[in-house]
Amino acid sequence: MEQYDRRPARQVTVPLVRRDSIGASHHVLTFEYDTPLEAQAGQFVMVRGTNWGQSPFLPRPMSLLHGGKRPSILVKVVGEGTRRLANAEPGDLFSVLAPLGRPWSPCSSHRVPILVAGGVGVCPLLFLARTLKQQGIRPVALYGGRSSGDLVLYEELQAESDLRLATEDGSAGVKGKVTALLDEALMEADGRATVYTCGPRAMMASVVAAARKANVPCEVSLETVMACGYGVCLGCAVPRFDGGYVYACSEGACIDGRVIDWKK
């Protein structure tokens, strides 16, 4: 596995300074740090409101949209923790442990980065697209969801990439799954693609299979359930194809997709 510049994670208590809601289900939360959070694309935070009491007890993992003095996350409401995040108001205090996890591997200038996002899997890929832009690289981005309402932050992604959309109900982009766009993008890249993907497990399994068929590298971001986020609880084990497990928080979240047993 490629080495990376691992900055130690810091546990801080920071205020929320903005909550930008995108409909009822999606919310961008921005926190204010005293000293900038030095995070790399693909890294995540463990976040918990200081006023949450006993429930939910554990912090929630969220990918970073960017680091800096005012790091942001995008939250989709699925349960109690994300509902509490979505209802937070500016001034509310949060305990944040960051930066965590292995970031995306760098993409050399003679490769063609293809970013494949499903739903809120867009977060670590938008951070990656912004990082690539700073290096003068404009990636191809393929973004899919059930309907147009799932394609949050697509305008931000469009600003950084050659963006193509797919929705299962046809309300935006081509009708069908995002993976339907991948074969064409891989063909255009003519063997020089490096694929990065984050989204539902079945989508990532298809993306890894397509990249394998095209004989190009493919990294995935593993968004399994996590309790600690830094390799202590062993609750984030994901089966390896060659037996045993990888721990998504410490060996991922970003990892070579070929390492994972996608059938289990």
Ligand SMILES: Cc1cc2nc3c(=O)[nH]c(=O)nc-3n(C[C@H](O)[C@H](O)[C@H](O)COP(=O)(O)OP(=O)(O)OC[C@H]3O[C@@H](n4cnc5c(N)ncnc54)[C@H](O)[C@@H]3O)c2cc1C
């Ligand atoms: C590294 C990482 C990065 C993530 N980044 C984001 C992000 O940028 N934005 C975002 O909205 N979410 C992200 N998630 C998922 C997010 O952490 C969960 O949705 C959240 O913890 C759910 O908490 P809850 O209390 O609202 O729901 P819970 O009450 O804990 O669960 C509600 C339902 O969601 C399911 N669920 C919970 N966690 C997950 C999960 N990780 N994967 C699949 N199903 C789950 C449960 O099984 C249950 O059915 C990320 C997860 C990881 C591990």
Ligand code: FES
């Ligand atoms: S979440 Fe605890 S070891 Fe990975």
